[in-house]
Amino acid sequence: MLPAKMLDLLCLLSALTATTNALTCRVCIAPLMDLCEGSTMDCPSGQVCALSVTEVSMVGAYIKNSEFAMSCAPKSMCNTPASASTPNSKIKFNTSCCDRDLCTPSLPGLPEDTFGGNGLTCPTCTSLKSDWCYSTQNMQCTGNERMCLLESTHVYAPIERMVAVRGCATKSMCDLGTQTLTYGLLNETLRFQCTSGTTSLHCHHLLLLITSFSLIKVICL
Numbered sequence: 001m002l003p004a005k006m007l008d009l010l011c012l013l014s015a016l017t018a019t020t021n022a023l024t025c026r027v028c029i030a031p032l033m034d035l036c037e038g039s040t041m042d043c044p045s046g047q048v049c050a051l052s053v054t055e056v057s058m059v060g061a062y063i064k065n066s067e068f069a070m071s072c073a074p075k076s077m078c079n080t081p082a083s084a085s086t087p088n089s090k091i092k093f094n095t096s097c098c099d100r101d102l103c104t105p106s107l108p109g110l111p112e113d114t115f116g117g118n119g120l121t122c123p124t125c126t127s128l129k130s131d132w133c134y135s136t137q138n139m140q141c142t143g144n145e146r147m148c149l150l151e152s153t154h155v156y157a158p159i160e161r162m163v164a165v166r167g168c169a170t171k172s173m174c175d176l177g178t179q180t181l182t183y184g185l186l187n188e189t190l191r192f193q194c195t196s197g198t199t200s201l202h203c204h205h206l207l208l209l210i211t212s213f214s215l216i217k218v219i220c221l
């Protein structure tokens, strides 16, 4: 017979290992939640099951594209509503999570549309050929989109392509950092890089040093 203390310790140990056991989550990407069926995966330890909703809308074109994605995710990804804008498009994103095997998280709400400038101006451009774009146009940011964003997408498979977009974004969008998505044939890397509006100050100092106009345009991102 094991002494009672020893039994206690064993119970504690198994309770601890039970909580660190890997979850099994559903994995899918689909344009409609109903179509989001697929395989399952065992999560890296500490991760939970996540459901992300991404909505892209074109201003004035009444086009809305949604994407539903389920997978394992770090807890820091849960409940992180984010949005980004260019003069003619808006992307919204949010994630909800649950932590039982094969659970389906509740559908996360998306940030509301905001109107009215918040004082920040960001450079804006789009390139469908490169992971960088050269900006000749500025836009007024609204709501809590208080950062200037450069989002670069590099799709490696099934067909290699690159997209770069610059505009206004919430800090939560910037915090996404670099994300690699692999699912089925898809293999892509998304990179979110931001500057706060204070870049213009930084830029000012450079203006004093640099006289060539074309150089200034390159440096004042």
Ligand SMILES: *[C@@H]1O[C@H](CO)[C@@H](O)[C@H](O)[C@H]1NC(C)=O
Pocket: 078, 079, 080, 081, 094, 095, 096, 097, 106, 107, 108, 109, 110, 111, 112
């Ligand atoms: C984002 O998702 C979380 C988790 O579902 C939810 O609690 C929160 O209200 C959502 N945020 C917005 C802005 O809808």
Ligand SMILES: *[C@@H]1O[C@H](CO)[C@@H](O)[C@H](O)[C@H]1NC(C)=O
Pocket: 156, 182, 187, 188
């Ligand atoms: C995705 O593509 C990159 C670049 O070609 C490669 O290094 C990486 O191994 C690929 N990942 C998967 C899961 O195929």
